[in-house]
Amino acid sequence: MINVYDTPQQLYAAAAWLWIRAVLESEDGLVGVATGATTTPIHQAVALLYAAAPFDTRGIQICAVDDYAGIEPGHIASCSERVRRQLVQPLGLGEEQALLPGRFTGRDAPQHYEAQIAQRGGIRMQMLGLGEDGHIGFNYPGTPMGSGAFLALLPQSTKDTLHRLYGLPMAKMPTHGLTLGIRSILMSRRIVIAVTGARKAAIVREAILGPVNERVPASALQLHRDVAWLLDREAASKL
Numbered sequence: 390m391i392n393v394y395d396t397p398q399q400l401y402a403a404a405a406w407l408w409i410r411a412v413l414e415s416e417d418g419l420v421g422v423a424t425g426a427t428t429t430p431i432h433q434a435v436a437l438l439y440a441a442a443p444f445d446t447r448g449i450q451i452c453a454v455d456d457y458a459g460i461e462p463g464h465i466a467s468c469s470e471r472v473r474r475q476l477v478q479p480l481g482l483g484e485e486q487a488l489l490p491g492r493f494t495g496r497d498a499p500q501h502y503e504a505q506i507a508q509r510g511g512i513r514m515q516m517l518g519l520g521e522d523g524h525i526g527f528n529y530p531g532t533p534m535g536s537g538a539f540l541a542l543l544p545q546s547t548k549d550t551l552h553r554l555y556g557l558p559m560a561k562m563p564t565h566g567l568t569l570g571i572r573s574i575l576m577s578r579r580i581v582i583a584v585t586g587a588r589k590a591a592i593v594r595e596a597i598l599g600p601v602n603e604r605v606p607a608s609a610l611q612l613h614r615d616v617a618w619l620l621d622r623e624a625a626s627k628l
């Protein structure tokens with residue numbers, strides 16, 4: 390399904406309602422989130438809606454698609470920390486309601502993280518953003534599509550973004566990140582991917598209309614039966 394919104398703001402509001410509906414469903418399992426410029430305003434909209442008209446958060450269970458390995462706990466560059474600040478705290482969730490990859494360390498961290506997700510009933514809805522090169526989570530071009538959670542090597546572009554946005558010195562820059570793999574993402578019962586801006590229009594076209602291949606990791610979403618693409622008019626301009 391492809392939904393096109395006139396403005397990014399309309400997309401953020403619609404995505405926030407989708408997210409709230411998903412967390413309030415009485416189904417088993419977790420609701421997966423991603424961090425970044427696209428999902429931050431969606432989480433902000435969720436927090437605003439909750440502040441204006443609180444809903445019952447006791448049944449909410451969330452997890453995150455990825456996080457950088459080796460960033461000190463509590464640092465704002467950590468994806469887990471941003472999920473805490475954007476959702477866990479504003480919604481008053483207990484620590485046990487958020488399964489965050491930042492807690493998992495060591496070589497077996499990806500397998501442990503994935504096992505914990507399975508133990509909690511899997512992911513019933515995973516929300517994603519899209520990178521300009523077609524990455525989802527830290528599944529960059531070339532990642533094998535059959536992969537479960539793994540420690541991904543971070544490309545220079547991601548390190549540059551971390552440096553620019555969070556002032557993380559290059560000397561302390563993580564080299565790897567824990568991410569759910571394409572196979573893990575495809576095991577989610579539902580996937581929602583939100584994309585805005587003209588810069589991503591070409592990759593949106595390739596992901597939706599191009600062949601499914603490892604050069605464009607998001608093209609793997611064509612293999613899933615329940616994917617909602619939420620696009621603003623600019624991101625949809627090449628479809």
Ligand code: F6R
Pocket residue numbers: 423424425426427428454455468517518519520524525526527
């Ligand atoms: C981050 C993540 C990434 C982002 C992607 C898009 O947790 O999973 O795949 O979703 O890099 O980021 P923005 O929205 O900043 O363009």
